[in-house]
Structure formats: C-alpha cells, structure tokens
Amino acid sequence: MSTPNPGAVLRGAVDLSSLRNRPQPPAEGAAPASPDAAAAPSLVFDVTDASFGQVLELSRTVPVVVDLWAEWCGPCKQLSPILEKVVMELAGRLVLAKVDVDANPQLAQAFRAQSIPLVVALVGGQPVPLFTGAVPEQQVREVFTQLLQLAAQNGVTGTVPVGEGGESPAEPGEPELPPLHAEAFAAIEAGDYPRAIAAYEKAIAENPRDADARAGLGQVRLLDRVQGVDLQEAREAAAASPRDLDAQFRVADLDLAGGHVDDAFDRLLDLFALLPADERAPVRERLLELFGLVGDADPRVIRARSRLASLLF
Known part of the structure; x- marks a missing residue:
C-alpha cells in the first residue's frame, strides 16, 4: 500500500497519447460540456479502452478519478464502495471512472497497473497518481480534497449536474445490509x-x-x-x-x-x-x-x- 500523494505539478507520468484522440459518440442524454457543467453519463461509470478518449476530454472540465480494479481482487472490492460513497457526497465536483483491468488491457498497460487497486486522477487530460491498495475512508476524503485543490490551481473547476447526468447508480429501495x-x-x-x-x-x-x-x-x-x-x-x-x-x-x-x-x-x-x-x-x-x-x-x-x-x- 502506498502513501497517497497527489502530484503538486501535473505531468505525463503515464503515456495516454494513444487513447487521447479517439472519436466518441456523446453520452446518451448528456448536455454539451461547458466551463461550468460537464457532460458525463453519471457520477460513477465504467470506462473501456475504446471509450477512454471521452474521459480524457471530460477531465478538462471536471476532475476524473480512475479506479483500476478486477473481479478477483479482494482489496478492490473493499475500496470501490468507499470511492463511490465519497464521490457521491462531493455532488458532482468530481467523477469516478472504473476500469476493469482484465477486460481493458490497453488501459492497464497505459497506467502501468502492476498492482491493484490502483487509483489515479485525470486533471486537464494529465494523470495524477493518488494511491495503490485499499485505504480507509478518511484517507480517501483527504486525498480527494487535495485533488480538488490541485484541479482548481489548474483551472479545472466544473461540475456534473446531480440529478441529470450525475444520478447515483444505486436504485432507491436497495436492500440494506444486515x-x-x-x-x-x-x-x-x-x-x-x-x-x-x-x-x-x-x-x-x-x-x-x-x-x-x-x-x-x-x-x-x-x-x-x-x-x-x-x-x-x-x-x-x-x-x-x-x-x-x-x-x-x-x-x-x-x-x-x-x-x-x-x-x-x-x-x-x-x-x-x-x-x-x-x-x-x-x-x-x-x-x-x-x-x-x-x-x-x-x-x-x-x-x-x-x-x-x-x-x-
């Protein structure tokens, strides 16, 4: 497990150029992006090798947290609900893009995902390393606060409208845990x-x-x-x-x-x-x-x- 450390200076720590310019259809029901309101399918969504170009463009308006995970990874299953919860509470100030590394080897290679869960951010199309491994909720909150500050310093201050493109993926009436x-x-x-x-x-x-x-x-x-x-x-x-x-x-x-x-x-x-x-x-x-x-x-x-x-x- 690594210590969370959002980069103070944005730099291309990983090469995403091959994924940057793929033409993508607009997300269904999404409004055109503007400096204040970003177009995203939801606050939490899956992303693939093929659709990642759209996510890079989205990151020019709102910070994107990328969660690289796999179905077999126990720590991933512990961390993912925490990431989703904190993202929802931030009400559209950032979004969470989930990458199944087994189904998307090009993204796994681009982000150098040697260990998972691996969590990085995208700000203005540039990657920002966050942390590797499962971390407690309070630590996630602290890292996301730093990420929002970093994004603001780089002029990325848009939001995703909650209730339109930003509704929670959880359905009302979902059964409570025992x-x-x-x-x-x-x-x-x-x-x-x-x-x-x-x-x-x-x-x-x-x-x-x-x-x-x-x-x-x-x-x-x-x-x-x-x-x-x-x-x-x-x-x-x-x-x-x-x-x-x-x-x-x-x-x-x-x-x-x-x-x-x-x-x-x-x-x-x-x-x-x-x-x-x-x-x-x-x-x-x-x-x-x-x-x-x-x-x-x-x-x-x-x-x-x-x-x-x-x-x-």
Whole structure:
C-alpha cells in the first residue's frame, strides 16, 4: 500500500497519447460540456479502452478519478464502495471512472497497473497518481480534497449536474445490509480491521451458510495481515529464511493484495514442495484461503490447484 500523494505539478507520468484522440459518440442524454457543467453519463461509470478518449476530454472540465480494479481482487472490492460513497457526497465536483483491468488491457498497460487497486486522477487530460491498495475512508476524503485543490490551481473547476447526468447508480429501495455486515463495512471504512473481522465472525456464527460474510471475512483478514507491512523488508526476510512459514506467508499475502496472484500461489506451492509431509498442512490451508479470495473459477486458481494436487499425490 502506498502513501497517497497527489502530484503538486501535473505531468505525463503515464503515456495516454494513444487513447487521447479517439472519436466518441456523446453520452446518451448528456448536455454539451461547458466551463461550468460537464457532460458525463453519471457520477460513477465504467470506462473501456475504446471509450477512454471521452474521459480524457471530460477531465478538462471536471476532475476524473480512475479506479483500476478486477473481479478477483479482494482489496478492490473493499475500496470501490468507499470511492463511490465519497464521490457521491462531493455532488458532482468530481467523477469516478472504473476500469476493469482484465477486460481493458490497453488501459492497464497505459497506467502501468502492476498492482491493484490502483487509483489515479485525470486533471486537464494529465494523470495524477493518488494511491495503490485499499485505504480507509478518511484517507480517501483527504486525498480527494487535495485533488480538488490541485484541479482548481489548474483551472479545472466544473461540475456534473446531480440529478441529470450525475444520478447515483444505486436504485432507491436497495436492500440494506444486515446489521453485522453493516458494522463490518463501517469498521473497514475506518481502517479498524480487527473489529470488521469480529463482526464477520459473529455473522458466520449466527448463520454458518452466510457466504457473503465468509467472503468478506477472508478479504478483511488479508487486509489486516498486510496493513503496515513493508514489502521490501518482507521480501528480504523471506529470502533469508526459505522455510519460515510466517515470512513466506507475509510475502504471498502482499503479492495477492497487490494483484500478483500467480506470484503468491507459486511462492506457497514452492514452499509446500520444499517441506516434509508432516509440515505441509498450514501451507495447504493458506493456499485454500487465498484460492477462495480469488475464486474457484479463475484460471490461475485452477492451475494452482492442479499443481497442488500433483504435489499431494
């Protein structure tokens, strides 16, 4: 996880030139852009390799936050609702463009998305790095405040009309979260992962079939394990002690949280192969936990399960 740091000077940290000039049809129902009112499909919307040129143009009127995520990424699922909530509260002063990196490899490459979630901003067509990894809601608010200040310094002060192009994607009457789930989400937003873990564990104790609670528990346990861990120090410790389970687990967790799924699986599978049979159980358990976070249907999980089976038999 990196420290949020909106750039004080706009500069082309990534090359977006190949995506800049693609002609795009106007968004359905959108009004023409003006210095005061920007045309956007909503405050939160999906963007693709093909439609990104329109987003770059939009950023000349209103700051655009870009959330690079993937379906298999647990920290992404924790961060995205926080980003959406804060964007909605800012009432059109900035918008959120969501990029599925698996479906949009050109954008993933352009933004150098080596780890996700990756959050950047666009101001006047120029990228501004914000942060990598899941961060608490208060930190998101602070970064967005800095972003708005930076945008104002560069003359980007437009808004998206709320209630026209800026309605919330959530439908009225959307069912509320169960109380323990709501408690867990509130704790996650506050960065209090132990409290979130306790809430999910209580939900599972009350209903062992609560699949959402089990998924949430796995994700927040991962966030709790990697919080505050220095990646370089963790790698050095793992390299110095190849058979140290805690050291290897720590790097595998960091790799998975950063989107390096194959690296995480390969590290644990190599460790599994290195250990005698009577010491392998904890490694297998951690592998199964990480498989559950990524999803059984993911090709990387299927490959890793196949290798694990070959090592077992």
